[in-house]
Amino acid sequence: MEGFARITLLAALTFSPTASAGTVYEGTLGKSAIVAELDASADGLEGRYFYRRHRLDIPLEAQPAADGAQVLGERADWRTEEAERPHWELRRASDGGYAGQWRDAKGKSLPIALKPVAAARLPVEADPALEALRKGETYDYLRLSGLKLVDDGSEQRGAYRLQWRREPNSGIRLFEVVDGYPADTRDRVNRVLHARLWSEVQAYYECLSGGGEGEYDQTVTVHRLDPKILSASVFTSYYCGGAHPDFGDSPINLDPRTGRALRLEDVISTGKPAPSDEHDSAWLDYRSQVWAPWLVAQFERLYPEQMKTSGGEDECDYADEQIWSFPSWHATDKGLYLGASFYRAARACDDPDWSVLPWSVVRQHHGAVDIAP
Template sequence: MLMAPPLSAEEGPTVYTGTLGSQAIVAELDFTQPDEVSGRYFYQKYHLDLPLNGSLTEDALHMKEGLDSLDASPHPTITLHHAEQGWQGEWVGTQGKALPLQLTPAQPAAGPGDDPYLASLAGDDPYEYLRLQGLRLQRGKQQTVMGYPLQWWKEPQSGISLFEIVSGYPPAQLATLNQQLRARLWQEVVDYHGCQLGASRFGQGEFDQTVTPEYLSANVISISIFTSYDCGGAHPDFGDAPLNLNARTGEKLALEDVLWVGQGRPFHFLSEDEQSDDDDSDTHNSVTFDVYSAYRSKQFAPWLVSRFRALYPEQMTAPAEGDEEGCNYSDPEVWNFPAWYFTPQGILFSPSFARVARACEAGLSWPVLPWAEILPHPGGAGLTLP
């Protein structure tokens, strides 16, 4: 009789290492629904995911490569039986070639040379840890921005790049900042591979990223990380997910840390997009999402619209009635949860429109709230700006 999977549904996917033919692989299988087992695997030589789906019966685990059963084109198949330690069986290609396959539960451990983010993945996300452990960064260009020398690094397979700061801060402070920057680089590599996995049913995904150091000072570091991507959905998409750091502590800045227009003491809230995999919202966020959302929609967004109307009356003019293609920047709702980063002139905000009007977000350089508007409304971090 087939033995039960080693982890219960509540414990999440199981990660394995093993071999397919003579090639070393890493696999992740989710048995939450035995009749709809899902998973993925990659060859350690190539690092790119291949999706799996299938079912677990009393006799075997039957899977095929592919995201779901709707694609009728031929795909390699996998049949596995539970072994004493893991699974064993065979992979059969579309031309009938059969190769032996065996999997053993993975037990990765952080190495002495791992940076803190990679070390955290060994326990939190062993599948990605085993992937990233096999990747190496290439040294890129050097440049100086606002007096700070930067060294760029690139992960060549994904094309993801980010910089580290060479000098300009005390050594301990510099180390903390560079840990955050290196962690974000690796997180973007993880996102790249997630995009490739999502696009595997439709062809290779696109994940093009532009990283721009926008503002560096003794108190803050602000970086635009703009990504255009096509990950197999109905439409391509794009967006900016900036990284804003307190240069004194290395901690990520929420907008309310630097700008507060509410009543009482500013709170600190990082959205899911702003958090890292190693962030704990229970300890980082001092209020619930409902409180955060109410402040943004009832106080912050209307205030920001009022300031932009005074500063940029032409851009903030609402489109004429019946103009379905017009961009209504005067609607506070599009400013509830804007992307933002510092510039030498102040804070640049990027509005968030519904899918049908996403073009209204592209290439905006005018929605800058000047320092003169920011300084009378300090946030909770107590930073000296600019």
């Protein structure tokens, strides 16, 4: 299940803005502009905030009230002792916001002034991806608002011309298709790609907000462009403040005909019904009990030498069904690539270069969506 857990974390980072649990405020801490999200819990007031110039979250933990003030402790770095961390003392203001003081362990004090953000009064965004955030995730929208995308080179891939776009602060980049598809198809595909670019920028800031020495490095590789599929790897090496750094691929696999993201079950069939809900235990059972054994049987037939193992301690055991339960996948000129996912100590065995189901096999076992050339 480690591969599934890693894929789930990547998906959470790259596809889902952090759910807003509280009320969003904007204002100042000292002379610095900040945005805060505060929520009343059983323990008191808690939440998070960021300085507009940095855009990185600093968590706020509820602490015992003092003299009628709500007290919140900053937790920017888990390695810092609680007594050494700054804290906030807030009281309700007449405008529905908060006023108070920021104090550090050395006795320094700065004024805090916050007022609630009226999301409906924020200017409408011309960018559809940012407009969706403005309507639904005000805190995340205010983090990204003001950032601009710049052109970052173009390239020709067969009949398709790509324009790369980059967000300079994070360095996150992704492409758009500017020629090769009909206009309606191009618009449909680019809406998805543009939204994905902004979600990756958001993931960058979410990750680096983990406290301490966060890292988030990403490489995008285009694998296949044709009328049936747009397929690219989005490989990320990241450390978000947890126990260990990690890496993984969260690929883009789009059906240009619909603009819909493709699931593995859409394009390949084992001959047995696959549950559609990826949050259901039945789907997890299908992947481990039906899909993985089926794929291992295919690879043992196609790549008998690579699938052999002598049982050595440092050997990559590609016959282990568990490593194929939740593969990353993308389309290539040769067929459907599927990447193995090993436990942490054997991560060097991940994603072998040979694990491709040829198009001839995909045609024999295609799913409801035909992507074979």
